[in-house]
Structures are given as structure tokens and as C-alpha cells.
Amino acid sequence: DLIGAAAANTGKVFTEADPEVSEAIDFAEFYPYSVKAYTDLENIECQGKGVGLVISPWNFPIAIPCGGISASLAAGNTVIFKPASAAVLTAWELCQCFWRAGISKKALQFVPCSGSEIGEKLTAHPAVDFIILTGGTDTGMKILETRPGIFLAAETGGKNATIVTAMSDRDQAVKNIIHSAFSNCGQKCSATSLVVLEEEVFEDENFKKQLADAAKSCNVGSVWEFQNKMGTLIHPPKGDLEKAFIELEPGESWVLKPEMVHDNPYMWTPGIKWGVQPGNYTHVTEFFGPLIGVMCAKNLDHAIDLVNQTGYGLTSGLESLDRREQAHWKDRIRAGNLYVNRGITGAVVLRQPFGGMGKSALGVGIKAGSPSYVAQFMDFEETGFPCVGPIKNEHALLRITQEWKMKLDWGGLSEFEGDLRMTIRAVRSYLYHVEQEFSQENDYFHLRGQDNILRYLPIGKVLVRMHEADSLFEVLARIAAVKLSGCELILSIPKDLDNGVTAFVHGKEGRRFIGEASVLCQTDEDVIQMMSQVQRIRYAAAERVPPAVFEAAAKTGFYIGRTRVMMEGRIELLQYFQQQSICDSYHRYGNLGERAII
Template identity: 30%
Template sequence: MSEHITLHDTESTIKILSPLDGRLLGSVKAMSQEEVDNEVERAKKAFHEWREVPLSQRAEIMYKAADLLIANTKSLSELLMLEVGKDQKSAESEVTRTADFIRFTADTAKSIHGESIQGDNFSGFSKEKFAMVTREPVGVVLAISPFNYPINLAASKIAPALVSGNTVVFKPATTGSLCGTALANIFLEAGLPEGALTVVTGKGSVIGDYIVTHPDISFINFTGSTEVGLDISKKVHMVPLLMELGGKDAAIVLKDADLPFAAKNIVAGAFSYSGQRCTAVKRILVLNEVADELIRYLKNEIDKLKVGNPLTMPAEVVPLINEKAADFVWELMEDAKAKGAKMIVGGKREGNLIYPTLFDEVTEEMRIAWEEPFGPVLPILRVNTVEEAVALANKSEYGLQSSVFTENITDAFHVASKLEVGTVHINNKTERGPDHFPFLGVKKSGIGTQGIRYSIEAMTRVKATVINLNR
């Protein structure tokens, strides 16, 4: 792969350690505010030329980047495993999915056209007018990605921004910055001009607030915690935001659900990559009359999960990203036990590896009923009516996704219509994708709509040029 963007090994560096075995993987530069200024300035200068590059040429660079991703699948998936603890299958899937995303983004951009609007005799205006409506790039986009999908969720910001004619300043999460740097190198190797994509790395305490409030940033596309997202939204003024934040996604199981099918989907949705996903199933709301039977199926599915270090074995449940994350999940588990929750399975910890844990008889007084664990623990809250399930789901401060399991399509649509979330999945686990579907959260789960076409539209602005025919 290209070495256009290099790692720095000086006294001003941040060491990147593997969550799997603690080995030193490399280091990234702890940039100063002045160095951030330089990268933003490069992107600002490049914007004026990049926006004039024909769309067909920008698309060809995207196709080349996708090809390079596929060519480097092995090395990138190995880096994903080591840096963020993914199992091999998930790591390879992230790389190939990202290549598909970039290709689809290029295809979609070529199909987005402007429009013309005929004038009319409206409030004294002449009919002899028409407007040419085009979409213009917004300028310099700040793309901030999280640790858990450091290639896919970076590309989902970078590719739509670039193909639309914007330039990008990319700030990867510190853990994940080696993967992010590798992705940026691939885009540059594909033919991006100097400055079209720059990378900034460093400590949030030094450059975090500085870069989000930088006067030359025209748009911020952020994926991360609700806490950080709220902080950004308070500090940014008159700059558009597109943010994907936290979730407390509920799986609602009605009395006529196919329980073995529901259990299989819920376990896959809750525990893959140890639940370190914003769209992971994070609570079950089940009708009391089928709760005991569902639990039997859930326990059976959980017992099938492979737990361990993906470097030494195939595993769905892997070590969490760091000890701090594991400590937080453990606190939620201890709180639930202290307040009377019944542990069905799990409750074991080895360092930052927490075994998949299922709690029954969880009540609203327990933290685990409301807080996002970002770990392999799943609470069951029993309800007596569908209305109670909907009310409990909507009581959360989050509104990302929900699932509804039922054999009655009328009930499914009724529940879906009442849920205050961005997406409802009927008879499926909560998940992101397909990538051209809209992806969004309401309440404290986000701002704006992502998804290939939606992201392109978000990172462009409408411009009207009005022509007067009767002079």
C-alpha cells in the first residue's frame, strides 16, 4: 500500500496497543493545534480544484480505491483483528463491505441530477421564470470515525464527501487510527490529489474541541458516543452536523413470535463483536406468557457462542476494546445483581474479556435497563401487554433502532408505527444496512440521515440559479 500518510515515532506520539494481547502495534502523531491548522489549510486549498474535477473522474478514483481495498483484504483484516479485536470473519467482511460501499457510492453519485422548476403567476411573480437547481459541495468536511468499524465507518463518511466534490479532514478514533491511516493511504494511492484527504491524529484534550470549532470546517460527520456528540452540538455554531450516536436497541417479542427464530436473531444481534456496536440488540422486551420459553431458546443459543481471543480461535465474543470498557460493563452487571436481577448465564470475566451474560427479571430501577453497555450483556424486561412494551421502548433517551418479532404482520406494523426510532426491523435483529437504506437515529441517537444517497445529499447544498425570460 501507499505510504503517502506516514506514522510518526517521535516523543510526541500516541502508542497503539492491541486489546487482544497488549502488543505495541505502532504509534500515531499527537498533533498540535498548529499542525491541525496546516492539515485543514491543505484541505481548504485543495477544495477549489477538486470540486472542478469531473464527476466521472472522481468516480473512477472511488472505483480504484475499492479495488485496492480488495487487493489488500488480507493485510487490512489482520490489522483490524490486532487493533480493534475483531475475529477474522468479521474483519474480512468489513473490508469487502467497504469496497462495495465505495463502488455503490460512485454509482449513486452519477445518478443524482439537478432539476429545473418552471415559474408560475405566484404572488405577483412572472410566469416567465425558471430555476436551475443544482447540488454544490459544501467545502471541507470533518469526518470523525469510531473505533469499532475503523475502516467501514470512516469510508462511509469519506467516500460520499469526496465523490460530491468536497475535501475531507479525517480524524480517526485513537484506537483504530492505524486502520484509518491505512484506508486514507488507499484513497491517496487511488489518485486523490494533494490535500483532498488529510488525516489528523492526537489527543482529544489538545485538538478535539479545536478542530470541531475550526472556522474552515464546513460540515461535521461524526460517529461516536452520545456524550461526545452532545458536546460537539453545543460548541458548534452554524455548521451542519451529521451524527450517529448511541443506542439502546430493543427486541420486542410478541406472544405469537417464532421463538427459536427470534432467539437466534437476538443472540446474533446482541453478542457478535461482543456487542460493541451501536445497533446491537441491547434489551429484550418480551410478553410474560412466552418469556420462560424464549429464555430457554436464548440460553441454548448463547451456549453455542465461541468465546475467546480471535488470534488463537474462531470467536464471536472477543475481548472488549480496553479494560475501562470492561469495567463499565461489569459495573452494570454488578448493579443489576445487587438490585435483584436473575442471571441466566454468564457473569464471568477474564481481564477485558467478559463472557456473554443474560439477565432476567430486570426492572426499571436497574442501570442496565437504560444505559448502553457496549458489551456482551443482555437484559430481559418482562411486560404484560404490547402497549407496555412500546411505552417501555419509547421511555429510553435513545431512538436508534428496534426489532419486532411476530407472525402477525398487522401487529408488526402497528408496533413499528408507535416506536420512536429511526429504523424498525420486523423479524430480524437490529443492524445497519443494506448501506443504501436510510440510517438514522432520533432523540439522543443522532442528527440527520445517512445511507449512500442520503449522505451525498447531506454533504451537498442546493443552489438555485433563476433565469428571467421576459426582460
């Protein structure tokens, strides 16, 4: 029923809708399981945030809403489900599955409505505690404009690219590009929209011919005729896609011009633009349709620069058999999901957790399908000190806190004893979880022939903003988390704030703890001006963030960290890292090469 509804409602071919059902099942099984990682912590009490609003897209009408609903319910929330207007039938069938399984219609409420009218009232309603959005960047920005302080977890647009170097298997590259670009008519946020060819490949007339011939072979027609690879668009081309179908910019030519099929404005053949120039319309604009732009790069670094210039960072692919090129690309490309020598669509729950960077994500940026995704929809309260195992490595903060413990045991530093003992435990917990989880490259599947790595990258510069209501623990713990996560610390103290906490920070022990990091005395306006210079601002509580700061952050989609400061490193450290998934198909047509003997 779900597959049939997706085909009838959105024009999705059966071979694209069927994996969606599998992914939906994975979400429904995995998220309740992943919640146990937090509910099983003896020092933590967990509860849901309250009411979650799930706003889903039409291009993945089964899996994506199922993921948002499952995560919200598993975390202990009630859900209002507002589907895309173009996918209401599929959404209704999905709700039936939940209700038949025993989920109350009060816990999961189905609200099909116009996004521009009733939808805006839903997002603005004060009873909604968080919003899960999969949709356009503009939609996410409008939500933040309406409610700057709302907790928004949004996966937005993408201008995704596949780089093909001279060291690639060119036949394989053509196959992977065609699948990534034209499956579901290119209507995937993860679809290949740009192909960046190293100069040797760009000038290879045989490669150009192969790419065009492969695209021509994509049958377009009714989803009920199973030989067709591409069905209908969700609506006739309009806006950016219509312009891209019609116009060529200087230097561009058609290798394959999109054509309407059977005089049906919903059906179009694939299009390939050749010679796209840096910075032009096709280079930086998301089209969301069956069209790719092909660019020429002098070398791999130039190709990476062209990809990063789009500002998006959802998925990205590399076609190269050179391990040196692969390692260099992984270090420099700015995207949430990386794929080596395979298509760049089709992420699998836990195997390739999904989510982007840059303009492709709004919010804290925890990936859907990852072990920690549900944590952002939960509230935590600590009832005791965190449990940690042995710590392998030495660190300056560990030595400092060990000295504090000795002084406290001998009656020193008594004014802040409670805060300092919490800080001591927090530092140990942060170090332990950095060593055990956040500094590791985790492969949960260990498939022969394919590596699937989930890794954590430090978020960058973090401004820790103090508030008059902050305890010393809340200040020191955030400082420690920034430093231990590998981020760059800036400590921001409100001008004219003078209390026991600031006295400690400016004193001998505080300066030792802070080290060489910048300490600034700033107004709220100064903090707002810093947003373009840092990657995150961390407050100790949502109610301590001034409305003006929230409003300024909403204008650019800047995320303000404001969850309760925790000693438990498994929870607190999520604020200082961004996740990245890497899928590397290292086999060669089933041949494992040197990996067969490792």
C-alpha cells in the same frame, strides 16, 4: 490488509471485519453515483460545502470512516480524517486505499490525534465547514457546545431492543437475539441491549434456558483462532459497563453472569440479566458490551412503551409471526431502522440505509447509505425553474397558486410577481416530489423473502421563523413545504417586523395560503422557549439564525434547519421528513407462504 488491521488493532473477528470491507466498497461505489441525482438537475448548480471533518469510531474502523470520506469527497469537499485513537492502524490502511486510488493527500488528510486535546481544536476550527461524527451522544453534544452553528451530521448511541411476543417463532428469536447482542462483543451501536418479552414468553422456562444455552455457546478467545465468535473488548470494562457487570438492581437476577476468560481483562463471556424493571439503570443506559437486560411486558403496547422510554431510537426488532402485531409495531416504535423476524444489526448500503431518531441522531437526520445522504454536504444554487411531471392529486395550495398565476398573467399582484411565480413553481415541485418519492415506500432491491423499505415520516411540528431579510418567496415556500409534507405549521414573525412581506402574510392572500395554522409574533427568546414544543425550526439562511438560538439548540441537540430555501422539491423537502428503514424477513425457512402467489 484491512481485515487483518481491524483484527490486530481492535480485536474484531474476521467474520465481522469481512462484511465491513464489502460495505466500504458499497459506499465508495454508491455515493458518487447518488451525487448524479443532483448534478443532473438542469436547474441546479452544485458544489461542496468546503472542508469536512470525519470523526470515526473504533467499533467499525473500516466501513464507517470509508462512508464519511466517500460521501464528502463525492459531494465535492476536501476531508480531514480524525480516526478513533484505538483504531489508528486500520484508519491508516484505509487512507492508503484512497491515496493509491488517486485521491490527493491534500484532498484527504489523515490526522490521528487525541480526541480530548487536538480533536477539540479541530472541531472548533473555523475552517471546518461541516462535521460527520459517529460516536457517543456526549461527544456530539460537546461539539455543539463548542460550535453551536456548525453543520453536524452525527450517528450517536443506542439502547436497542428486540421485542418477542407470544406469536413469535421462539427458536428463531433466540438465534436472532444472540447474533444481535453478542456479535463484535456487543460493541455495536446497533446491538441488542434490551430484550422485552411478552408475559407468556417471559414465564416460559424453556425459552430462558434456550437463551442462556445459546449465549454459553459463543466461543470467546483470540481473533486469530477462527472458531471464536467473540474476541476482545476494545478496553477492559469500565464506567457503565463495569457497573452493569457487577451490580444487580432490585428484581434482577443473573441468568448468565459475565466471566473473565483466561484472566484477560479484555475478554468476557456474554451476560444476561433477567427481570429488569422499568426506568432502572439497565433499562435506560447504553452499555456497549456483551450484556443484555431482559424485561417483562404485559402486551405489545406495553413492550413498545418500554422501548420508546429509553429516549434512543437507532435500531429495533420485533419477533412475531402475526401481521397485525407487525403493522402495529411499525406504526408506534420510534427508531430509524426496524427489523422484523431477523437480527437488528448489519445494515446494507441502500438496502437498509442506516441512522436513528431521538438521542441516536444529531443533525438533519438523513440516513447513511440512502440516496439523499450526500445532499447534506453540498450547496445548491437554482439557475431556473424546476422541471416537474404530471401531478395526480388536488390540493388547496395548488388551487391557490393557480389562481395567483391567472391574476399575475392579467397584471395583478405585480408588487411580488417574481416571488409569487417562484412560489407557484415551488408548490408544483413539492407536490410532485411528495407524490413520486416522499409519500412512497421504496424497495430498491425486491428480494424474494425479504422486504426492505425506505419510507419518509413527516418530522412533526415545524416552526417557520421569519427574518427581516426574508423574501416573500422564502416565507411562502417554507409554509408550503411544511403543509405539503404533512407537518404541522407554526409561523413565527419577529415582533415589530413590519414590511411588504408581513403585509402580504397578514393580508387576504397570505391568510388563505396559511390556512388554519398558528401565526405568532415572537421575540428570539420566545422562539427558544418553543424548542421543547416543536420538532424543527426552519430559517431561510444560516446567517439569519441568531447566535442565542444556535446556543440554546446546542444544549439539547435540537436541529435548526437553515439551508437556502429552494423551489426544487427534491432538495427542499429533505428538511421536513425523517427517514425510516424497515427490513422484514417474511419467509419461513425459505417458504414464502402466501407471498409466493402474490
